[in-house]
Amino acid sequence: MSPDMDDIGPFRVSQWLQPMGVGIGYHKETFEEVFIKTERMASTLDHEATILQTLSGGIGIPTLYWFGKAYNQKTMITDALGPSLEEIFDRSNRYFDMPLVLEVASQLIFRLEWMHSHHIAHGQLSPFSFAMGASTWQTPQVILADFTNVNSSQFSTKKDLQAVADILVYLAIGPPSWDLFQARKPSLAEIPSPLKGFVSIISDREMNPADYIILRRYFHTARQSLPGRTILGGLGSPQGEKLSLKSLASKSTGDLFENLGSKISTVGDSAGDPKAPWGREQAKFLLGSLNEIMTIYFVLLMREKPSQKRRHYHMGVYHLPNRLWRDLRWYLCMAKCGSLPLQRLIVLTIYKYVGVLLEVIPVYNRYWTKILSDAAYEQMKLDEDCWRMWRDAWMYWKNCANLLTKKDM
Incomplete structure (x- = not known):
């Protein structure tokens, strides 16, 4: 495989890494960074792809984006990883x-x-x-x-x-x-x-x-x-990121809320007509802003998570988990202006993000499991190839949310 062979289905190769057969790239429409693996690197790609598809919807499991033949080699494309x-x-x-x-x-x-x-x-x-x-x-x-x-x-x-x-x-x-x-x-x-x-x-x-x-x-x-x-x-932050968790953690809560409000306001202005389809640069900005908004929320939630006392589980409309879900739902509504791949990516990104919150801030799991259930349901409707796996994920999180709600009654 030569480095100038740079298109694989809807993805473009950014760089082939050594040993040859592994690369990084991005989706040509959604701009998401991906990891590329060919059978030159591993002879078990069929088996790996089957396992990843079976485990779709699992928290902390890479997403399988594409599997097929490219340049006469079996090729698998998954999440980029740290x-x-x-x-x-x-x-x-x-x-x-x-x-x-x-x-x-x-x-x-x-x-x-x-x-x-x-x-x-x-x-x-x-x-x-x-x-x-x-x-x-x-x-x-x-x-x-x-x-x-x-x-x-x-x-x-x-x-x-x-x-x-x-x-x-x-x-x-x-x-x-x-x-x-x-x-x-x-x-x-x-x-x-x-x-x-x-x-x-x-x-x-x-x-x-x-x-x-x-x-x-x-x-x-x-x-x-x-x-x-x-x-x-x-565990540190990825190199080249605009925002790092450590730098945000050093800011005051007031500054973080100010940054959050400013970013959401800018996104609202950039989104434009809610019925008009997104242009390429518009979509790129809105996707990048989603990650920045979620990062700021992450630090705020880590900072202000309550004690384990049961009375703190019942929250008002302005408490952070509810405010977060309001803003994430807003993004899900806006995503309908994007193409099907963009809609899938936004739903999947939100699903993965709440999966991190589920593990790092478990005191709010009653709320996280409900959001995961809703996001899995949306993904099930958008992803025809893996709809059965996403249906299973939807039912799994729905049952978890119901059990946690009964415990709080």
Whole structure:
């Protein structure tokens, strides 16, 4: 494959990376950045594409945008991703404090829960299997990024759970490399206390659906008892982003609300006639502004999240989650002026964003699950190829929202 071959279906290649067979690009109409993988890089693309399509709608699962033949090679196009968990660990001087390890732990269990609920086990998990999100607001989310070596012929939850336990212990004790850690794993006595309980829980057992909720609650409880940094400041931001979480976190709440109001006002002016179709530059600006608005909201929500007291769950119309949903619904209405690919992208972006909030600010999960249900329903109507998967996601989040609402009654 030569670098001048730059069109693949509705996508354009920006750069081929070494080794050849992997590249980055963007959708020619929606401008979203994507990751491109050909069979020169991996001979399992059919299998990987099938798995990704099956797992559509999962939080922290890459979106499969296109799979087919380009330049006589099978080619798969998915979400662009940030650095791997191993790269982040290395950049952090091979040290994650325990609060950060526990926040990562809850997300890794969530990935297994969704994957195993679809009767898929990975079997080869490592710190290289996970990556951070590419958007600024998605950098606190751990993505299950690599499905190259998945062996779906043997389904076992045990091996994946033991692999996650190894990854967490590895992040907590900081050995020189993953290979050295695998060569000499610590004994139970050497494992840090919060992780020792997890290792004991999963020892020599397969999991049922209720067990994953117990495990996530275990990590959440352990995290609440420890002071320290959150995942917001612990994993960095993508290079070249206009807004970084750290820079926004240094601003006052008043300044953030002022920035938010100014940005929304500018978007309203740029949107123009609600019945007129978007032009190319107009669409590009509105999509970029959506990411900026969501990033500002993310920092505000992290700053002002309430305590765990039940009375704080019941909010008025002007509280942040409701205000956020009002602005996101406004974007969904505006998206109807765009093409079908633009509508899909806006709904999918909102879905992914609320998925991050679900994991990072779980105190509002009653509201996040309702928004996820609504967004999945919209995506189901727009995505004919994956409508069954999105229907399943819609029903899953709808049931979650109903259960959480009953608990609050």
